[in-house]
Amino acid sequence: MMRNVGIIGVGYTPIFVSKRKDVSIPEMISEAVDAGFRNTGLTPEDIDAVIFGNMQTFEGVNLPHLWAVEHIRALGKPVMRIATGGTTGMSAFHAGYYHVASGMADVVMVVTYEKHSEGDAQVGLMGIITPEVMTMLQAGIDVTGGSGMGAIGGGSAGGISFQAMSYLNHSGASIEHIDAMAAMERRNAAKNPYAHLKDPECTAEKIAETAMVSYPIRFGHICPTTDGSTVCILASEEKAAELADKVAWVWSVANCCSDATTGNLVDGMITDPAEQRPCMIAARQAYERAGIEDPKTEFDVIEIYNGFAHQTLMFLEKLGVCEVGEAHKLLEAGELEIEGRLPTNASGGVVSTNSIGTSALNRVTEAALQIMGKAEGGHQVPKDVHKALAHSWGGLMQYVAVTVLGDTPPRK
């Protein structure tokens, strides 16, 4: 029998920005760890195990968790590093959940970071997509570009633009909706002290003025590279009662993967990068485990992993929280705003802040803070949050993890 698990605390670095030149990687991580202890009143003695996550290869350090072992206060304790691409933060959170739910630990600290300014995201991403490139070679795609069947655009924006185009075609949305989505999230980010690209006056028109990178993806639709670190502390029901005043309870976790090229070869179409069947499967499992009967009405807050602005809309549909072709209409109607019916990425989302190792964990911590009523700086939604959905996307475009949180412990 699995035990109930609650989130009892969150810690962020004081800022999320392009370049933290004033601190080293372990020092920056330590800021978030300290914040986690400060916010909970816990001390390192309270922590049974530490789970660590960041993007593979981004800073060229293969064992960063062992480099930073003192800074994560893990000397003499079990430590495990998790790396699943963009989803890393949520996979690390899930590993923390497994530790506590299984009874192997009572209190676990999940630590994630990325310090892009000391690494090279382009080189890192190339390392990440190596299996994808190998699969493309097998699929007859000349990855050297230029001529023949070479059709890879620049960086991840190239591959993602096929996804955005297919999404627009299936949904009936237009590029102006992607502009408006990006603008809404940059405005939300302005209300989040832990966001990076903030623009309180951002409009769709302003986003539309940014350079077209690979149609329909503009520069304004794309996430930044951010330096930052996030910590999340999990506890068993018994320990949570002892240690915390506010708790966000884990109602379910689920994840699903597919093939290395575009992420859809499970039982449907083969190569539509917008199909994202693993997201549909993981969501279905998470809802079943959490007893969610109608995902369209039961969530009060949603956090979507969106490196690119069209993904907010696309994943809302894949998660089944609205009909296919409906997400852009919800956006138009203002329902996704902080004050709206279905507040989505009140935090500003990944498109505003992307210290990659933290990004998928931040979906969980932001959902948890909304439940606790502790979201700072004006992005707390103006209603009671009973259920929240956190989504993450990563791997080689084909790995999805989701988490359902609630304001009470799940009934057994």
Next chain:
Amino acid sequence: MEETKVVTGAWELSTFKFRVEGEGLRLMLENMKDKKLVGTKCSKCGTVYIPGNFYCRKCHVKIDEQAEVSDHGTVMSYTVGYSDVRGNPLEEPRIAVEVKLDGGDTWIMGVMQECKPEDMEIGKRVKVKWNEVRSGSLQDMKAFIPE
């Protein structure tokens, strides 16, 4: 608002030596010399893979049946590139397409030529433009062009 725009670094693939499973690709390339596109077909579910797969990714059974597909197909998705990987503007916008060839179930990527960006749409019918001289390489297929 602080924006980030940094694209640096190199990916030295030559540092590593990867072995690519080439059987399906070799089957396709060999036949491309004769302007033929040959993949494989699952005898259980009928899915046609181009280039060929030798196990069915849907049924998980071994595939030993070959299948020729058409060099005509339908655009399933596309993008128009306006800059190179360093962010420099391209002289001419570059159209890249994902195409489902008639008779096949998988999509392949390619460059689109003889078509303006404003004339592109999902569902557009296209065909392969073959090179005059073909050597059994990926470059034998020069581009996709409107049907």
